[in-house]
Amino acid sequence: MGEQLPVISLFSGAGGLDLAVERADADLLAPADEGSGLLRVAVATDYDDQALDTLRDNFDRAATLSGDIRTIATDQILGTAGLRPSEPVLVVGGPPCTPFSKSGFWLEQKRESRDPNASLLDEYVRVVRESRPEAFVLENVQGLTYSTHKHQFERLLRSLGELGYNPQWKVLLAADYGVPQLRRRVFVVGRRDGQRFEFPEPTHSGRSERDRTIDTTKIPHVTAGEAFRGLPASLRVTEDEIVDGRYGELAAEVPPGQNYLWHTDRYGGRNEFEWRSRYWTFLLRLDPARPSTTLQAQPGPWVGPFHWENIRTNDGLERARRLRVSEMLRLMSFPDNFRIAGSRADVQRQLGNAVPLELGKAVIKALMTQLGYVNEHAPVLIASG
Structure with missing residues (x-):
């Protein structure tokens, strides 16, 4: 060479x-x-x-x-x-x-x-x-x-x-x-x-x-589900992965591929928000059958995309979770x-x-x-x- x-x-x-x-x-x-x-x-x-x-x-x-x-x-x-x-x-x-x-x-x-x-x-x-x-x-x-x-x-x-x-x-x-x-x-x-x-x-x-x-x-x-294939299915949940606080319960109820609009009067969730009153990424969940939306550098606490699967906290509460480092690397097509x-x-x-x-x-x-x-x-x- x-x-x-x-x-x-x-x-x-x-x-x-x-x-x-x-x-x-x-x-x-x-x-x-x-x-x-x-x-x-x-x-x-x-x-x-x-x-x-x-x-x-x-x-x-x-x-x-x-x-x-x-x-x-x-x-x-x-x-x-x-x-x-x-x-x-x-x-x-x-x-x-x-x-x-x-x-x-x-x-x-x-x-x-x-x-x-x-x-x-x-x-x-x-x-x-x-x-x-x-x-x-x-x-x-x-x-x-x-x-x-x-x-x-x-x-x-x-x-x-x-x-x-x-x-x-x-x-x-x-x-x-x-x-x-x-x-x-x-x-x-x-x-x-x-x-x-x-x-x-x-x-x-x-x-x-x-x-x-x-x-x-x-x-x-390439979909998010395909990108995550082969990653460990169960890891210890860390505190910074849990989407909790004011909108934690609402985030956990949002289906894959949906966002806060799920909780408006036009969809099947709670009627908590006005239509198009927030940014698209608010309470956004990944859809495993589609590519991810843009991975943001400094998102707010309730800004996704979050994983499509929920987790349970030590208190038994069901919550959405933030993406792990290994998942973010895959979404950026970086090596593991x-x-x-x-x-x-x-x-x-x-x-x-x-x-x-x-x-x-x-x-x-x-x-x-x-x-x-x-x-x-x-x-x-x-x-x-």
Whole structure:
């Protein structure tokens, strides 16, 4: 095998894109297969030390750099990776999505797109400009493409275009690429040679909140029930898994695939809520026959998705339960042995902000194929740096 191609990872978080980089040439839905080693993460950066602990636990060959990207020079990033400008084959990363997500959208400064963290997009452009990778992959929440953030998004595309990278963007549904989750993310991809990047065609098809037509020529969406297959059926219930408190009893009565609307006058539960008076995820239960809804990073105490099966507390009460770490890993198509630092809530925060592995793999493999490093019909290394 030739020398692995180096990649710079910005805003690395739990390492979803980093996993996709190092397994980009692996087969679809084969998380145990680490690929042929085409790419390697040369340096991973983040301001969250806990996320860097996660990265160090899982990427022992990658150097890490801690700090605010706004205060870290590109030369320092390159130096930590042992690289010079134009040597990185890729720059990848997802600037923190809080400014562009629906969460906290009630804040006036977010509605008006004045969140200061939006400037992190400019920092991403700065690293691309100064490190001159062969290509880049930027991902974010779909909200970045909304009209509310039109100014920031257009400035991002214009800035990358002025560097000659001809950026292309598209919102992709994770379930369409083998991830058991109805999660939409926007990807922006560009090539230094200015050639147009073509996004990968979906491999899977199924019903989503927007799509009612199913392409029968494709693989059916992976369901939550299929994703959890093989996990231990009975584990000791921990206190932080129990959905209790004010709405604990109501949550336990919600059937699989339903939410708080079950407890309105239109369904079979109690008439406790007004129709469409809450967010869709309030008291939401997974449906084992469908992919999960988006795994949220920082949900409130009664925000799902919760597991479809109830548990009994030590007092004999029937309650819904939150997802376990092993289940969240499966919903993100991460390998079972992936280690994440911190408590269960810390794990959900890191995974909820991450890129699902199979979705990232699809994009990066398509890019490496179009750059000529991967044979489209035989995913093996055919060139090296």
